[in-house]
Amino acid sequence: xxxxxxxxxxxxxxxxxxxxxxxxxxxxxxxxxxxxxxxxxxxxxxxxxxxxxxxxxxxxxxxxxxxxxxxxxxxxxxxxxxxxxxxxxxxxxxxxxxxxxxxxxxxxxxxxxxxxxxxxxxxxxxxxxxxxxxxxxxxxxxxxxxxxxxxxxxxxxxxxxxxxxxxxxxxxxxxxxxxxxxxxxxxxxxxxxxxxxxxxxxxxxxxxxxxxxxxxxxxxxxxxxxxxxxxxxxxxxxxxxxxxxxxxxxxxxxxxxxxxxxxxxxxxxxxxxxxxxxxxxxxxxxxxxxxxxxxxxxxxxxxxxxxxxxxxxxxxxxxxxxxxxxxxxxxxxxxxxxxxxxxxxxxxxxxxxxxxxxxxxxxxxxxxxxxxxxxxxxxxxxxxxxxxxxxxxxxxxxxxxxxxxxxxxxxxxxxxxxxxxxxxxxxxxxxxxxxxxxxxxxxxxxxxxxxxxxxxxxxxxxxxxxxxxxxxxxxxxxxxxxxxxxxxxxxxxxxxxxxxxxxxxxxxxxxxxxxxxxxxxxxxxxxxxxxxxxxxxxxxxxxxxxxxxxxxxxxxxxxxxxxxxxxxxxxxxxxxxxxxxxxxxxxxxxxxxxxxxxxxxxxxxxxxxxxxxxxxxxxxxxxxxxxxxxxxxxxxxxxxxxxxxxxxxxxxxxxxxxxxxxxxxxxxxxxxxxxxxxxxxxxxxxxxxxxxxxxxxxxxxxxxxxxxxxxxxxxxxxxxxxxxxxxxxxxxxxxxxxxxxxxxxxxxxxxxxxxxxxxxxxxxxxxxxxxxxxxxxxxxxxxxxxxxxxxxxxxxxxxxxxxxxxxxxxxxxxxxxxxxxxxxxxxxxxxxxxxxxxxxxxxxxxxxxxxxxxxxxxxxxxxxxxxxxxxxxxxxxxxxxxxxxxxxxxxxxxxxxxxxxxxxxxxxxxxxxxxx
Numbered sequence: 026x027x028x029x030x031x032x033x034x035x036x037x038x039x040x041x042x043x044x045x046x047x048x049x050x051x052x053x054x055x056x057x058x059x060x061x062x063x064x065x066x067x068x069x070x071x072x073x074x075x076x077x078x079x080x081x082x083x084x085x086x087x088x089x090x091x092x093x094x095x096x097x098x099x100x101x102x103x104x105x106x107x108x109x110x111x112x113x114x115x116x117x118x119x120x121x122x123x124x125x126x127x128x129x130x131x132x133x134x135x136x137x138x139x140x141x142x143x144x145x146x147x148x149x150x151x152x153x154x155x156x157x158x159x160x161x162x163x164x165x166x167x168x169x170x171x172x173x174x175x176x177x178x179x180x181x182x183x184x185x186x187x188x189x190x191x192x193x194x195x196x197x198x199x200x201x202x203x204x205x206x207x208x209x210x211x212x213x214x215x216x217x218x219x220x221x222x223x224x225x226x227x228x229x230x231x232x233x234x235x236x237x238x239x240x241x242x243x244x245x246x247x248x249x250x251x252x253x254x255x256x257x258x259x260x261x262x263x264x265x266x267x268x269x270x271x272x273x274x275x276x277x278x279x280x281x282x283x284x285x286x287x288x289x290x291x292x293x294x295x296x297x298x299x300x301x302x303x304x305x306x307x308x309x310x311x312x313x314x315x316x317x318x319x320x321x322x323x324x325x326x327x328x329x330x331x332x333x334x335x336x337x338x339x340x341x342x343x344x345x346x347x348x349x350x351x352x353x354x355x356x357x358x359x360x361x362x363x364x365x366x367x368x369x370x371x372x373x374x375x376x377x378x379x380x381x382x383x384x385x386x387x388x389x390x391x392x393x394x395x396x397x398x399x400x401x402x403x404x405x406x407x408x409x410x411x412x413x414x415x416x417x418x419x420x421x422x423x424x425x426x427x428x429x430x431x432x433x434x435x436x437x438x439x440x441x442x443x444x445x446x447x448x449x450x451x452x453x454x455x456x457x458x459x460x461x462x463x464x465x466x467x468x469x470x471x472x473x474x475x476x477x478x479x480x481x482x483x484x485x486x487x488x489x490x491x492x493x494x495x496x497x498x499x500x501x502x503x504x505x506x507x508x509x510x511x512x513x514x515x516x517x518x519x520x521x522x523x524x525x526x527x528x529x530x531x532x533x534x535x536x537x538x539x540x541x542x543x544x545x546x547x548x549x550x551x552x553x554x555x556x557x558x559x560x561x562x563x564x565x566x567x568x569x570x571x572x573x574x575x576x577x578x579x580x581x582x583x584x585x586x587x588x589x590x591x592x593x594x595x596x597x598x599x600x601x602x603x604x605x606x607x608x609x610x611x612x613x614x615x616x617x618x619x620x621x622x623x624x625x626x627x628x629x630x631x632x633x634x635x636x637x638x639x640x641x642x643x644x645x646x647x648x649x650x651x652x653x654x655x656x657x658x659x660x661x662x663x664x665x666x667x668x669x670x671x672x673x674x675x676x677x678x679x680x681x682x683x684x685x686x687x688x689x690x691x692x693x694x695x696x697x698x699x700x701x702x703x704x705x706x707x708x709x710x711x712x713x714x715x716x717x718x719x720x721x722x723x724x725x726x727x728x729x730x731x732x733x734x735x736x737x738x739x740x741x742x743x744x745x746x747x748x749x750x751x752x753x754x755x756x757x758x759x760x761x762x763x764x765x766x767x768x769x770x771x772x773x774x775x776x777x778x779x780x781x782x783x784x785x786x787x788x789x790x791x792x793x794x795x796x797x798x799x800x801x802x803x804x805x806x807x808x809x810x811x812x813x814x815x816x817x818x819x820x821x822x823x824x825x826x827x828x829x830x831x832x833x834x835x836x837x838x839x840x841x842x843x844x845x846x847x848x849x850x851x852x853x854x855x856x857x858x859x860x861x862x863x864x865x866x867x868x869x870x871x872x873x874x875x876x877x878x879x880x881x882x883x884x885x886x887x888x889x890x891x892x893x894x895x896x897x898x899x900x901x902x903x904x905x906x907x908x909x910x911x912x913x914x915x916x917x918x919x920x921x922x923x924x925x926x927x928x929x930x931x932x933x934x935x936x937x938x939x940x941x
Contacts, residue, residue, distance in 0.1 A: 384512070469512055481495055588629065618659050646660055721756070748785050
């Protein structure tokens, strides 16, 4: 830390600075106060625009800075000469050496005080004229920005001083920051210059010194009694407004602010009750708490400060710079995922508790009921509109920051389940004894509602006028809804943290709350709360129902948890009863996501399948639900899990054969029909491939089942129902179209082998292997991801479906013309990513088709389109690859390839006629 200068040193530095500023002003012919006011209408807060800071307006706009009685501006000191006494401190500088030690110290401080006052006077007209763009470029080319930053740095080193000197220092700081703020309005080059002299970092230091220099606000008294003086609030607003202008679309300035100290300071500004308490203006307040004549101005300025500071935090943490513009020379920033993660880590470390504080003011509506003798702020309708707008902006900003950190930062998710800490616990204790931030988040989502003052109903509360702008009120109500939705998504993310899963599932902290208590059977408070949420009427609280299901789904990422939820908590019957195509999309999405995870353990599959889930959930695959792709993708995943290894579920998916109905033409579509229809019409590659994997699981389950308890007649009918053209085409298209995912190629080949194990199936498979694709080849670069449709909460995730299938090697080849070409490629070992076992499975497919060629059996759909000829064509085209494989190996594939080759040659070469 730099050594505190003496008063004489400070005065000398200030005089040098004043001389430089005077010279700069003179060079631009600025000889007096501009006299121009560009104050904005009350409450004007344009998003993504610079703010103009003015001190000439006499209105009460929260954007217009007021003249303060401590600065008596009679004329601009720019008209003074550099050697005049007013510019150098006292009117008689000889006094500095003509007194005792004590007197000398006093005189030196008075000289510094006078120099600070002169600095404010010198900078004021410059700040005024910079409200227009006429002189921004000329002033930007001078050392004006560095002189202002130097003044701010000097002010931070001020020795212990009298109130009058501190007042003069505050005035000088305000004017210096006004100049910096207005200098950067719509001017990237000036922002560069201010960045080079560390302007933003210096302003943050000023803010930190102001916050640290005053005792903390009381957490039990009325909010109006703890507000900073008006002059201090004016300084803070000027500082935050300057930061807002400096960092606007300027990546380098944002990068300079992206550190723990800066974010912590800004977050403190946004949540400090000495500056502003959202919703506190609605009152009532104890008698005597509103005697301050500046109280309304304080509240309005504080609202501006809080909303601006959170906006700066958001933009700094986003740090996207100018969209579409390259980084400036020397820039060290770039907008990518790694930087976003770094920003979230910094925000978690610096502002975890601060982001929660504004939400506490709205918990359970957070309104005091009118008390006898209570007083209300003297607000007009415009003031009410402005304050509602500021509160809505603050709420949405902090909620989005919480959501962003919850979804990306492990540390944030861990902190959310720990006991209250980091400065918000004292305020939280006044409201309610929450177990943890997560407990509060859940209470906020469940119980909070917009304040009653957010209404245009004049009879709602006669103590305050209704807002004058109905459209602004509607937007504020939307912001409140978005706030609760963001916090709900944060809850889902917190439940998805692996380190939180066991604690939240098993009970964790046992401290009771007023809204919820741990149950007697020992289950965790979190599970109990979520179970109560999913039982809400979805038509009234779809947010709680969907959030509850998704959070439960995130806990159901361990088999033991899934088994407990189904067997101990008996969730399956209740969830099955909710299954309806008419449900709200968010509720349906959460329901499917939860059931999808619960159906992974083998013991749960039969339980869930017996509840009619397969028949009901398949209705989400109908064409009218195509616009909700995440719901359909989740449905496919649920069906895939349920049909894996459970013959009864596979048979349920196939449905009854048509002959079971007296009138087959009116037979309802089975789940299999709906899956096949989706495969035919969807253009989404992941959905098409996952749908085909449902069929793969059904075939593997039915052909490998050997349970004696299973009705063999029912099993045979189900197998026969799968021998259809649509099934064979879906499987062969997955083989052909998945060069990027070798596992999918192998799965398709294996399922085709089972399907082609009888005469009818073999002919269908052979014809399909030779067919050209009916749709264009998918883009080989397209990721098999279901992250589409961001209008719903992210589903709970286990390991991604495609994680094991995705290749990490070089770019795969494009899909071949036909599926048989891909099979031959597997046999020929052209793709090193495919292990020898895949070639063995391809040999088994050729063997199955060849053996079926010789077998006797009934006709099939392929008989009329040349099924036998197709098998011969498959044998002919696969023979060279089999010859190569049998001769060159690898070793484990030699025997299967020799057997396949022998069968191929037996149907291709006519038998030798024995000699007579």
